[in-house]
Amino acid sequence: MRTCKKCGVEKELTTHFFGRSKASLGGYLTSCKPCNADRKCQYSKKYRATHKESIAASAKKYKMPDAVRARRNATSATYRLNNKEKVKLNQAAYFAKHRVRLIELGKVRSKEWLKNNRDKAHATRKAWEAKNKKGRAEYRKAYLAENRGTIAAYKKEYWEKNRVHLSEYRMEHARKNPEEERGRREAAKNSDCYMLRMLGGGSAPQELIKAKRLQLQILRETRKCK
Numbered sequence: 001m002r003t004c005k006k007c008g009v010e011k012e013l014t015t016h017f018f019g020r021s022k023a024s025l026g027g028y029l030t031s032c033k034p035c036n037a038d039r040k041c042q043y044s045k046k047y048r049a050t051h052k053e054s055i056a057a058s059a060k061k062y063k064m065p066d067a068v069r070a071r072r073n074a075t076s077a078t079y080r081l082n083n084k085e086k087v088k089l090n091q092a093a094y095f096a097k098h099r100v101r102l103i104e105l106g107k108v109r110s111k112e113w114l115k116n117n118r119d120k121a122h123a124t125r126k127a128w129e130a131k132n133k134k135g136r137a138e139y140r141k142a143y144l145a146e147n148r149g150t151i152a153a154y155k156k157e158y159w160e161k162n163r164v165h166l167s168e169y170r171m172e173h174a175r176k177n178p179e180e181e182r183g184r185r186e187a188a189k190n191s192d193c194y195m196l197r198m199l200g201g202g203s204a205p206q207e208l209i210k211a212k213r214l215q216l217q218i219l220r221e222t223r224k225c226k
Contacts, residue, residue, distance in 0.1 A: 002028065006035035016100045034104040038112065189216070 002013045011017040011032055018028040019036060029036065048055060064072075080087050095102060114121055129136065144151065159166065174181040188194055195209045198216065 002026070002030075004030070004032040004035055006031040006039070016098075017104075032104070033101050034108045037105050038108045041109070041112075 001010050002018065003010045009032070013026065013028055017032050019033055020027060021029045024030060031039070190213060192209055195212045195216075196204060198212055199208065
């Protein structure tokens with residue numbers, strides 16, 4: 001095991017996590033591969049920002065002719081089209097061989113991108129949610145129906161572990177937002193969970209839950225009239 005000098009995380013001393021180096025202790029670099037990749041990426045960004053003219057001149061000098069580029073792209077596309085299974089197997093084999101390094105490198109790059117593009121990521125997610133609103137609602141409904149027991153057990157366990165903190169937070173929130181709290185309580189009194197408690201707990205068909213909800217609504221309206 002070795003602790004990375006950059007991120008401080010202890011990892012196995014293998015080529016999956018650390019690059020080889022004859023000059024380093026044990027024959028491995030002191031920083032892990034994801035951190036080295038991140039460092040190289042930062043250095044590359046800084047270099048490109050301070051050497052724009054020289055990079056542009058070099059790119060222009062060694063630029064591949066358009067005809068050659070088009071021919072190579074066409075050849076590559078044709079190969080991928082005619083060897084889909086082989087390409088897929090090669091990609092899967094490469095990922096399996098470098099799985100740990102690729103996952104960690106992806107996490108580092110994703111975190112860095114989100115840090116530098118927070119507004120863009122937020123806008124993209126909002127647009128996706130708006131576009132897939134119906135599908136997300138259907139998926140959520142199906143998931144809740146299939147995992148009702150698991151979700152209830154998790155909520156109960158979480159409540160038991162954080163009872164004091166959650167109670168204090170709810171009381172403070174209700175004190176600052178009385179109208180919102182009143183609306184929340186009214187919505188809770190019409191929820192399926194509340195109806196099941198009124199029916200004695202356990203489970204019940206939707207028809208019985210709807211009937212109980214209607215009964216309570218009539219009872220509340222009657223009390224208001226009095």
